[in-house]
Amino acid sequence: MADLEAMVGDSRVTVEEFRIERGKVEEFARAITDPNPVFRDATAARERGYDRIPAPLTYARVSTFPRYRADGVEDHGFDLGFESEYVLHGEQAYEYERPLQVGDVLTGTTTLSDVYQRDGGRAGTMTVAVYETTYRDGDDDLVLTERATVIETEGAVQDDAEGDESGDSSDADAETDPKTQTATAEFGSTVEGGPLATSIDDVAVGDTGPTVVVDDLSRRQFVEYAGASGDFNPIHYDEPYARAAGNDRVFGQGMFTAGVVSRVVTDWFGLEAVSAFRVRFQSQVFPGDTIVATGELADSQPDDGIVEADLEATNQHDETLLTGTATATFPSGE
16 A cells, blocks of 8 residues: 555656547447437537537546557556456546547546555445546647546445346347347436526526436447547456456446436536536446436526536446436526
């Protein structure tokens, strides 16, 4: 721990020439099941006030692709000696100066903000690292600040609930039906929610946002998210590897679930109003599971035009997958 603690505060350039590309934005939106035309259609983007197509809230994950990493940089840029099969993603947070847009070329600088250990119960001693990455554009203007909390455990961590055996069979059925798979992979279903809020007068504390449901997840969706985001940890698609690490089977990327939850925020407040998005991961999502993403307005500051929403994703058993918050800033309703 002394060696790790000595690195706290160190910074290094980890991302170079991170170009926001139109095709990649559309691919990423599809991978998180978001059908919003603003991520695909320049006309829809202009109607929302953009001169260029914007990227989804969690798009910065794409910067993990090797072509965007600075020379010699892997993962977050610090060799802490973590074993990848026992690494969990604890939290992820973003603060936005503005949305990322097609044509941006960004540079990312990562600082190791903190390292500490704590007792993880069944997981043994947990070593926690907190990374902060700032992304700047070609004019050296700050666009985005990202904070990631990464945890190394002493062994695989299993959920308390037993897996639903029907999940495997439904996943197999989905993969034998290309029409079903395509519909599931491209779109989730917004089953509740009113129109997009454009003013703080459109929302009140206690209001609920859109409910986004993605049914019958498949291994293919985890692979598609890996291809879109650059998160190629084999624990999410290689069954023998996942089992060798002590897991029952492969499970979805936490940031895939976070991407589904981000749909609640952008469908409710509009991408341009969002100033912060934060999630904390609690449980794994498996093939055959359903993700239900919801939000409730927790705070409103009319004088400043600021609102904060509590977010949650659950599975078909009403078990919590992640919790989070989002902050949005509106003009007054005058």
